[in-house]
Amino acid sequence: MRMEVHRHRPWLGCALFGAILSPLAYADPTLSMQIPFDVTATPPFSLTSLQQNFDEMSWQTFIALNWPALDNGDPNSGTQIGQQDAATVWESWKESYQIFLPNGQKPASWSASANVPKACEGLGEGRLLQQMGKVPDVLDEFIQPFQSGPLVDQAGVYTRNEIVVNQPMFNDIVNNGLYSVEGQQAFFKASSSNTVAFSCGDPKTSEVGSLMVKASWKVLDGNDKRENFHTVDALVYTPGNSDPSKGPVVPESCKAEPVGLVGLHIVHKTSSAPQWVWSTFEHVDNVPEKTTPEAERKGPYLFYNASSKAEVNQPPPRPWNPAVKATPSQIVREEPLTAATKTLNSTYQTLLRTVNPKSVWANYQLISTQWPTLTPQPPCQISKTEPLGRPAPSFLANATLETYIQGTVPQASSSCIACHGNAATHVTESPRTSFADFTYLLERAQSTGATRSQP
Amino acid sequence: MSTDLDNFAGLSSALTGIPQSFIAPQVDPVGLPTQFLAFVGPRITISVLQGLLTQYATLAADKVPPDQIAQAILMNGTQPATTQAAQAARAIMKLWLLGVWYQPYDVDKVAKTGDQTVVSDQAYTNSWAWKIAQAHPMGYSEFFFGYWNSEPPSLEDFTGVPASGQQGASS
Numbered sequence: 001m002r003m004e005v006h007r008h009r010p011w012l013g014c015a016l017f018g019a020i021l022s023p024l025a026y027a028d029p030t031l032s033m034q035i036p037f038d039v040t041a042t043p044p045f046s047l048t049s050l051q052q053n054f055d056e057m058s059w060q061t062f063i064a065l066n067w068p069a070l071d072n073g074d075p076n077s078g079t080q081i082g083q084q085d086a087a088t089v090w091e092s093w094k095e096s097y098q099i100f101l102p103n104g105q106k107p108a109s110w111s112a113s114a115n116v117p118k119a120c121e122g123l124g125e126g127r128l129l130q131q132m133g134k135v136p137d138v139l140d141e142f143i144q145p146f147q148s149g150p151l152v153d154q155a156g157v158y159t160r161n162e163i164v165v166n167q168p169m170f171n172d173i174v175n176n177g178l179y180s181v182e183g184q185q186a187f188f189k190a191s192s193s194n195t196v197a198f199s200c201g202d203p204k205t206s207e208v209g210s211l212m213v214k215a216s217w218k219v220l221d222g223n224d225k226r227e228n229f230h231t232v233d234a235l236v237y238t239p240g241n242s243d244p245s246k247g248p249v250v251p252e253s254c255k256a257e258p259v260g261l262v263g264l265h266i267v268h269k270t271s272s273a274p275q276w277v278w279s280t281f282e283h284v285d286n287v288p289e290k291t292t293p294e295a296e297r298k299g300p301y302l303f304y305n306a307s308s309k310a311e312v313n314q315p316p317p318r319p320w321n322p323a324v325k326a327t328p329s330q331i332v333r334e335e336p337l338t339a340a341t342k343t344l345n346s347t348y349q350t351l352l353r354t355v356n357p358k359s360v361w362a363n364y365q366l367i368s369t370q371w372p373t374l375t376p377q378p379p380c381q382i383s384k385t386e387p388l389g390r391p392a393p394s395f396l397a398n399a400t401l402e403t404y405i406q407g408t409v410p411q412a413s414s415s416c417i418a419c420h421g422n423a424a425t426h427v428t429e430s431p432r433t434s435f436a437d438f439t440y441l442l443e444r445a446q447s448t449g450a451t452r453s454q455p
Numbered sequence: 456m457s458t459d460l461d462n463f464a465g466l467s468s469a470l471t472g473i474p475q476s477f478i479a480p481q482v483d484p485v486g487l488p489t490q491f492l493a494f495v496g497p498r499i500t501i502s503v504l505q506g507l508l509t510q511y512a513t514l515a516a517d518k519v520p521p522d523q524i525a526q527a528i529l530m531n532g533t534q535p536a537t538t539q540a541a542q543a544a545r546a547i548m549k550l551w552l553l554g555v556w557y558q559p560y561d562v563d564k565v566a567k568t569g570d571q572t573v574v575s576d577q578a579y580t581n582s583w584a585w586k587i588a589q590a591h592p593m594g595y596s597e598f599f600f601g602y603w604n605s606e607p608p609s610l611e612d613f614t615g616v617p618a619s620g621q622q623g624a625s626s
Contacts, residue, residue: 384608392484424600435599
């Protein structure tokens, strides 16, 4: 966590993006377990060239984060990505439910293993998955303005999501007490210059900076070819709800099931992108593009049925009850991939197949990367007058994570930076700003129950 | 050799007083100069547009300062010029400042004097009047939660132009 007073670094007076021309350049596509510290911008600079550079950074980060991990979460330098499907680096990171605990308790240490709910005990080891939407509780009214909702696969089963953060971001949250409402309040009270500002990746100091990953998984069934997915054995947990005013009454349940990765957001704060770099990937079989004529939508797709006449991109009818099989979603991608992104995808997919012709990772594609075009001066500093940094492209959506808010309608369609610019901490009593540095995670902080001042 | 787009950005900068690097950033995901140039051409006629761009390019090549270029286009001695070029130039100024096109004169089969059009959502949200007021457009703000509790950034931060001690504008 940076206090405002620590964030003033001398601007080096370089030309646009000159400061991020790094000797650690990835001029050619490579398979590396090193997470890029920042984008490597190659002159002459233009919107097109920089988009390409950020897309390359997205792929390099995807490869590093999905590198096979040792038991301690470090990348395994003794193997290559995709030699066989294995637990990845990011899967060792902390999930939001491990950070924002009931009663604002302090999270366990980085290396501690996660506690599982009682309903999951005795089901063996597995990755705990519980969210059914991008926000933690699909029964919450909060999501209604966005017309968001669960995504349902062709078997009528809800996809599950999770959000994890890397160790630098975890440390920033824990060391500053931001995991509880009272801790957030104390943080702001301690100094008038305290603001939530997570650390930036920086090639000069070889710091990776803060990273978040949001993943969507589908439960694999008899119709899915497991060898086509990155898979994990999961504990698919459904929190119970006994209050009909909050949605359908659902019994608490937990099931050990194999799940396959279908969507992946990677969000990385860097010196050149204090509004973070927003990379989004999907499984190649997810959905057809809207611009593809219906007759050519052969599939089979994971979230589209070529023989169905259902209206596309509509949330399932309420009530949303994950315990009951639902009508499969009929989803198309509103904005097609650009030709440049398709070419880059092909390059990296080919490279991944050189390690293993059946590499599961060659079945994923970059949708795009949203990045701030405004060069921060000094690095890592958000502009006072254009705090969103003029994002490009203006809109970006993952068909599995922003399914129902795709498109290009201003103020309505998904823009990662514009939406997350509204993120605030839980402390609304604070007399000054409580901007949360583009993450909604801090809103999940719970109260310790200690007396606090009222607005 | 400068392009029509370069000259239009330079002309727009001279007319508004806003630096060209702010009007037409090198890396620009919005692209208002391109959008405005395409929009304005048929509405003021291509011959008037070309006349303005040529006048700007000639004066700029002679190193005439931007404010004097604006004077040359807009004024007739001490009085506002009444030529179509001057009227078109004023409409271009208003377009940048308000995001609205006010048709300055009749153009056969294209537009009538006084027609008004908000050119696009981007033209509105990026219009310069809001920035000159050190504020944000009604209904659209990029500022973070709680911004209303802090002093706004300076006029120079917003526009690249210092306030020069004008009352009510800190810089």
